[in-house]
Amino acid sequence: MYILARTISAIFEILNLLIIGRVIISWVRPNPGDMRWRKVIKFIYDITEPILGPIRELLPSGGILGLDLSPIIALFALSIIRNFLINIVI
Secondary structure (H helix, E strand, C coil), rough: CCCHHHHHHHHHHHHHHHHHHHHHHHHHHCCCHHHHHHHHHHHHHHHHHHHHHHHHHCCCCCCCEEECHHHHHHHHHHHHHHHHHHHEEE
């Protein structure tokens, strides 16, 4: 059971890091013409969009002061789901 709980925790930690990476990418805006960055950006967007997209659709367009709050909500929701799953496993 301990290994399963650690695996669940690791998966959610990776998802959190990818979401934070996506936020940083949106601030830095690397050159999309560079093939090295394009692959990394596409990978991060492909993994995080199924999580952030539905949350973004539920929020009013433009967010507060034009900020996209979906990453904050996603991190909070993932934390709750992670804790719930670990409590079930243990």
